[in-house]
Amino acid sequence: MKSQKVFSLTTPIYYANAKPHIGHAYTTVVADVMARWQKQKGRETFLLTGTDEHGAKIAQKAEELGKTPQELVNEISGQFKQLWNELDIDYQSFIRTTDKKHIVVVQKVLEKLYEQGLIYKGEYKGLYCFGCEQFKKETELVDGKCPDHGVAPEFVREESYMLRLSDKQDELLQKIESDELRIRPKRFRREILSFLEKEKLEDLSISRKNVEWGIPLPFDKSQTVYVWFDAFLSYLTGLGWQGGNLEGEVSNLWPLDLNLIGKDILRVHATIWPIMLMHLGLELPKQIFVHGHILSEGKKMSKSVGNVIAIDEMLKEFGAEGTCYLLLSAGTIGEDIDLTMERMMEKYNADLANGLGNLLSRVVTLARNFQFPISEVELEKGEIIFTEDFEGLMDSLQFDRALKKIWRIVQDSNKLIEETKPWELAKNDRGKFEKVMRELALHLHKTAELLKTFLPETARRIKKQLKTGERGILFEKIKTN
Ligand SMILES: [Zn+2]
Known part of the structure; x- marks a missing residue:
């Protein structure tokens, strides 16, 4: 007997290379309030959050600090949990991408897609921003630099396994156009639609040769899987998916009702992620909701500008509920807010x-x-x-x-x-x-x-x-x- 669909929602699975900041708190508070609202309307809810713990950036940071990557991510995921406690976030699952159960599923998925020819051996040539852990196109750069990190991406050329994206472009476009995959607020939907109409999706390199801190490909142990491929699957493993048939595993939790993200990760969430799901024969999330950035004095918060508002400072001054009120009343979710x-x-x-x-x-x-x-x-x-x-x-x-x-x-x-x-x-x-x-x-x-x-x-x-x-x-x- 299939029980009633639970309202399932997730925050991004946060990258564990530094302690949580106000932006993480904002998204998670939004998710928590939405879950509580659904509960009040009589729905059972399931809120997922967690930490994304692989990749070159984490290995690098750990080395700088004289720690092992595992030590670093243990510490940082602990800080995230601590913050959610202080903010009284009522989550049902906290997934870590270094969890054994997650790694097993990622390898299962890789194997399956490789056997189906949806992953194939090729070569990657192009630009890569280590800050984003993302491949970049010339057209995405501003003055030759990553707009989010202000650094020029590096040219990378190496043997790599590729995920087929190009043959799914039309189907993806249609699913977004028909709102089968709702992207909100609407201007972000328009942004993605115009991107998909203008540019041709290229197959994606999903493995790296020289990144040891990652999940090895089951069919080629000399390579580890691209951190985003790994992280996306945590939206499924965090709900309890074991890589098999959804029925009996997470059938009352999937598809996600709300996939909450920041605007800097919209592109990957509206292209790679849904196509991975299509390859797996799984339904897409019902809605991807995108929020804006948190600015301070009209600028992006940064140590060098000296306008950083620490979440600890807010909690100390305003308490958990005061902080929640101030974050949510500061502006419309979807637009940048200025604090x-x-x-x-x-x-x-x-x-x-x-x-x-x-x-x-x-x-x-x-x-x-x-x-x-x-x-x-x-x-x-x-x-x-x-x-x-x-x-x-x-x-x-x-x-x-x-x-x-x-x-x-x-x-x-x-x-x-x-x-x-x-x-x-x-x-x-x-x-x-x-x-x-x-x-x-x-x-x-x-x-x-x-x-x-x-x-x-x-x-x-x-x-x-x-x-x-x-x-x-x-x-x-x-x-x-
Ligand atoms: Zn970048």
């Missing part, structure tokens, strides 16, 4: 400490001072909290707009207090006082319900204070200069 510590502190104070925190404390205090039975106010059973509009925003990952809607209720409530002055009403017009208080309490209940997806702990604390009438500080105000 500065100063602006985030202001926003934290304005929205969380003053906006929401003050509202709750004012309402609870008024109830206490003027004997309003606040614990008796409850939302009506069956009342619709999630409007169609709100659901639409959540389903399409427009989290910033959904949050704005919630904060609209908070602002309106604070305004209601200022306009009606309940502390005066309590003395002059008890009937009206109670009416206003009931409305305010209902607004807070509603806010808590809506916030459950984003800030579950905050929502729980709001409800608790409304239930008990006890006061407590929701968000401590931050002192700014």
Whole structure:
């Protein structure tokens, strides 16, 4: 009996050559909120994340640090797990591409595709960016350099095994055009479609001769598999796939409902990855959703510019839920967002400490001072909290707009207090006082319900204070200069 399809989603499997940064946190927080939203709608969910641990870049970094590659990736994948704990990320699987179970499947897949002639022996000649671990075309370079790394790729020529891509181009194009593989936001779909219409996909070199830190090809042990080929399969092995028939292995998890990525890895995700799946006879992910970069002061964060915002620093200042709120409210997922510590502190104070925190404390205090039975106010059973509009925003990952809607209720409530002055009403017009208080309490209940997806702990604390009438500080105000 086939059980109901679980809503499955994945973050990128992060490259383990350095400790996690704010960009990793952002994607993972987005995934976590989406999983929680689906759960709230009654779906069972499965969130996958993990670390991509092979390749020349990792071997090089380990050598610099006087460590073995294994020691380095153990350390770094541990740092990722630690960060997900601090951010309260509720993931169901953390795959590491050095896991035995993963390696076994990668070799199985290589063997299978080799036998089918979908992988063949050839020669690779061309440009390779070690920063991206990607082969580059002249047309992708800016002034002869990789646009993401600012370095000129190296010319590489060596015997290599090739994966057939070219004969699948039309089928891929059709699947993206028909939205069988949805790429969102739409401008990224257009970008890929125009690439596939203009350029001819070339077969891809999927093995390297001189990279020892990788999975050996089962049919030629002198070569290791290209790190992206390895990493893509972790989206399957991370769900528990063992390389056989999907039925009975991961049939209720596959295809992925949401494959969340950053825009710098769109090209490989919209070409190599789906074609690998087609070769394997597997369904494509239902949706690839692409987010933008996180900038600071309008520039890419970098040590030399000195504009790096460390995720540890954010967590220390704002806590897990404050950090989640600030990342998601900073802009639309899909566009670049721009952060500065100063602006985030202001926003934290304005929205969380003053906006929401003050509202709750004012309402609870008024109830206490003027004997309003606040614990008796409850939302009506069956009342619709999630409007169609709100659901639409959540389903399409427009989290910033959904949050704005919630904060609209908070602002309106604070305004209601200022306009009606309940502390005066309590003395002059008890009937009206109670009416206003009931409305305010209902607004807070509603806010808590809506916030459950984003800030579950905050929502729980709001409800608790409304239930008990006890006061407590929701968000401590931050002192700014
Ligand atoms: Zn590069």
